[in-house]
Amino acid sequence: MLTIRNLKCWYGGIEALSGVTLSVGQGELVALIGANGSGKSTLLQAVCGLLPGWKGEISFEKVPLNKKKPQDIVAGGICMVPEGRLVFGPLSVLDNLKLGAYLRYRKRDHYGIKKDLDKIFSLFPILAQRSGQHAGTLSGGEQQMLSIGRALMARPKLLLLDEPSMGLAPLVARLIFDTLAELREDGLTILIVEQNARAALMIADRGYVLETGRMVLAGKAKELLADEEIKRAYLGKDYARFTEGRA
Amino acid sequence: MPEFYQYLFSGLTNGAIYAIIALGFSMLFAATDLINFAHGEFVMIGALILVTLWPVMGLPLPLAFVITVLATGILGIVFERLAIRTVKKPDPIVLVIITVGAGIFLRGVAMIIWGKTAKGAPPFSKMPPLEIGGAYLLAQSVWILGIVLATVLVMHFFYSRTLTGKAMSACAINKRAASLLGIATQRMTLLAFAVSAALGGMAGVIIAPITMNEYEMGAILGLKGFCAAMLGGLGNSWGAVVGGFALGIAEAMAVGYVSSSMKDAVAFLLLLLILYVRPTGILGGKAIARF
Ligand SMILES: Nc1ncnc2c1ncn2[C@@H]1O[C@H](COP(=O)(O)OP(=O)(O)OP(=O)(O)O)[C@@H](O)[C@H]1O
Ligand SMILES: [Mg+2]
Numbered sequence: 001m002l003t004i005r006n007l008k009c010w011y012g013g014i015e016a017l018s019g020v021t022l023s024v025g026q027g028e029l030v031a032l033i034g035a036n037g038s039g040k041s042t043l044l045q046a047v048c049g050l051l052p053g054w055k056g057e058i059s060f061e062k063v064p065l066n067k068k069k070p071q072d073i074v075a076g077g078i079c080m081v082p083e084g085r086l087v088f089g090p091l092s093v094l095d096n097l098k099l100g101a102y103l104r105y106r107k108r109d110h111y112g113i114k115k116d117l118d119k120i121f122s123l124f125p126i127l128a129q130r131s132g133q134h135a136g137t138l139s140g141g142e143q144q145m146l147s148i149g150r151a152l153m154a155r156p157k158l159l160l161l162d163e164p165s166m167g168l169a170p171l172v173a174r175l176i177f178d179t180l181a182e183l184r185e186d187g188l189t190i191l192i193v194e195q196n197a198r199a200a201l202m203i204a205d206r207g208y209v210l211e212t213g214r215m216v217l218a219g220k221a222k223e224l225l226a227d228e229e230i231k232r233a234y235l236g237k238d239y240a241r242f243t244e245g246r247a
Numbered sequence: 248m249p250e251f252y253q254y255l256f257s258g259l260t261n262g263a264i265y266a267i268i269a270l271g272f273s274m275l276f277a278a279t280d281l282i283n284f285a286h287g288e289f290v291m292i293g294a295l296i297l298v299t300l301w302p303v304m305g306l307p308l309p310l311a312f313v314i315t316v317l318a319t320g321i322l323g324i325v326f327e328r329l330a331i332r333t334v335k336k337p338d339p340i341v342l343v344i345i346t347v348g349a350g351i352f353l354r355g356v357a358m359i360i361w362g363k364t365a366k367g368a369p370p371f372s373k374m375p376p377l378e379i380g381g382a383y384l385l386a387q388s389v390w391i392l393g394i395v396l397a398t399v400l401v402m403h404f405f406y407s408r409t410l411t412g413k414a415m416s417a418c419a420i421n422k423r424a425a426s427l428l429g430i431a432t433q434r435m436t437l438l439a440f441a442v443s444a445a446l447g448g449m450a451g452v453i454i455a456p457i458t459m460n461e462y463e464m465g466a467i468l469g470l471k472g473f474c475a476a477m478l479g480g481l482g483n484s485w486g487a488v489v490g491g492f493a494l495g496i497a498e499a500m501a502v503g504y505v506s507s508s509m510k511d512a513v514a515f516l517l518l519l520l521i522l523y524v525r526p527t528g529i530l531g532g533k534a535i536a537r538f
Contacts, residue, residue, distance in 0.1 A: 086427075
């Protein structure tokens with residue numbers, strides 16, 4: 001569904017991605033992990049059209065995304081939950097969600113929007129309770145739910161998430177991961193970028209490991225979870241404790 | 248007491264004009280982080296276009312009003328396209344200097360088109376002034392207050408009820424997040440320029456009958472509007488309205504009770520005071536509260 005081949009990106013003269021290859025198939029949940037500054041966000045931004053001037057190939061449903069503007073990419077069915085959530089603080093929770101459906105309002109899909117709004121509210125009941133509140137007054141976890149809900153309102157075919165668990169309490173983070181697993185069960189294709197490698201790989205089908213702009217490992221999520229090298233570098237020692245109580 | 252009312256009426260009238268000019272500054276700043284120092288020139292051009300269309304060419308007033316506002320709005324779009332979007336490295340300081348330059352350019356063009364002599368316009372209606380508490384309220388003042396209040400309500404409706412208005416707020420809050428939702432942020436910037444310039448043009452229209460209209464009138468009006476926007480909190484729409492009226496009334500009181508030479512000094516004294524006491528303005532700046 002999403003194919004990235006030999007992607008190179010630069011900030012000024014500095015190469016942030018040096019030839020990265022990655023693919024996401026229809027209905028898959030793929031995790032991209034890597035340390036700080038390895039280029040994970042850069043990759044997502046290139047896909048979303050926020051980083052013009054990349055070289056290589058990015059195509060979605062066989063359509064190349066070169067030179068496409070962010071709004072065209074969203075219209076094509078890719079939505080991103082950005083790093084740091086970026087909800088519109090001074091606007092209400094409901095307005096944030098409605099803006100997620102901006103392009104669909106333009107197409108006058110009012111009935112579908114209403115239905116999806118109800119779906120988001122049943123996915124994250126807290127958002128229904130807070131719908132009139134300014135988004136800026138929500139807690140970090142609630143803002144993350146809002147940010148995901150807002151992206152889903154566009155009814156994407158492919159959902160990109162940039163560190164959705166960042167700064168969240170473990171319980172809230174798990175709720176987010178469980179929700180993502182649920183969405184995937186419903187058929188959504190997901191590419192998730194995470195520092196919390198373990199949690200991401202637990203729900204993923206496949207995983208990629210990025211290191212200073214290069215893809216160093218790729219494989220089935222289960223295999224990556226078992227990989228000694230990865231355990232040492234990304235999973236840490238409290239591996240067993242975290243998985244307690246999960247299947 | 249009658250003097251007080253007289254000063255108050257004059258303050259409200261000028262305040263309404265400052266408010267609408269400040270609103271133009273503020274909404275553009277909220278959307279683009281840019282202070283447009285050519286904004287006053289849109290007021291001047293609005294006033295001069297109205298004078299040409301209505302008293303000189305004899306078009307009906309409502310038609311002349313609408314054409315003027317549309318024309319200044321379009322001029323705002325041309326301004327963005329030609330002077331702002333074409334900048335290769337859009338550093339804030341570069342853009343601000345471009346707006347200053349554009350202001351000088353527009354003044355020059357206006358001088359060539361309309362000449363140096365000031366032109367007057369009759370009041371919108373020939374009604375006699377209203378007498379309230381021994382003071383007189385000009386019919387034109389009633390028009391000005393009414394039109395400004397109606398405009399504020401329309402803008403409020405636009406921002407709080409329409410999808411485009413909310414999308415524009417979203418762009419103002421975070422361009423990157425807005426573009427990730429499929430909002431065409433460049434279009435929103437263009438729209439912000441159009442609306443801001445049209446607000447300036449409208450200020451020119453309503454002020455035309457109570458001032459002498461000439462190519463240099465925009466500079467001081469722009470500065471007053473800028474002061475009002477800063478007073479209320481730059482980027483805050485209600486702040487622009489509050490700041491405009493506060494400045495208008497303070498100015499009128501100072502002129503009435505102290506000396507008429509105070510008129511232009513008041514704006515800058517108030518501005519210094521607010522920057523010292525409460526740098527974000529009366530209602531706080533961008534992103535704290537909008538319409
Ligand atoms: N706007 C920018 N200007 C210059 N360099 C940048 C910019 N954004 C990122 N970089 C650099 O590009 C590299 C990759 O950054 P990126 O944000 O993609 O990393 P990341 O994997 O998302 O890290 P994190 O886990 O901290 O979010 C880093 O070395 C970073 O310093
Ligand atoms: Mg990142």
